[in-house]
Amino acid sequence: MASKMASCIFCKIIKGDIPCFKLYESDKTLAFLDINPLSRGHALVIPKFHGEKLADIPDDNLSEILPVVKKLVAATGATEYNILQNNGRGAHQEVDHVHFHMIPKPNAEEGLGIRWPQQKTDMDKIKALYEEIKARM
Template sequence: MEYPALSPPPVAIREIPCFKLLETDKTLAFLDINPLSQGHALVIPKHHGEKLTDVPDDHLSEILPIAKKLVVATGAQEYNILQNNGRGAHQEVGHVHFHMIPKPNETEGLGISWPQQKTDMEKLKKLFEEIKSKV
């Protein structure tokens, strides 16, 4: 068992045991120690940032390719890639991390609800224009 090598390492993450699956200069992937299903893994940038917007783009470039490798390595046919930002969005650890969670059956893996809101097309168009002008 190893510990993640982060620069600079937040104390909370530095103290968590780590079963390292893959490591590069910018990224670390390891098994989740409280998994939702077999093969549940985390992929994290080594650059410390609490939220996604705190991490420079060049430190995020390997995240999805590594998550894809983990999907293939675990043989997951159905899975979730999850990333939360802030306590209200269910982020428990103050360091950006992406979950790769196999969903082998109805009871294992991530369970979610999707409370859709009724759409007002005029408001949606206004929101679209506002966001698009800032991208």
């Protein structure tokens, strides 16, 4: 894990080895502007705890994430926006440190574009899936 942290760009930003446009910082959380934005005000909110995927981060290190996202929404004046958090290459994660995007969606051309490939199913399949997941909660 230490070697992954040593090479992690977000861990380097947290340590101050790489500069960022810091918007918020506490002992557990850092928010900064994305340097490859999809729209004006696109920012990242990250836990300082290094973990590749959401399930790797202890709950108490996630407690400030959404409140900080809300502060960014207010500070940017975004009225329409997406909150995005990807886990794994197949899900479009490029940096192996949990991060949440706050992406303003000012118009059709800027911001996040989404494909939503809805799948056909039926109530019996949904009920079986519900029971399977509910039993594991």
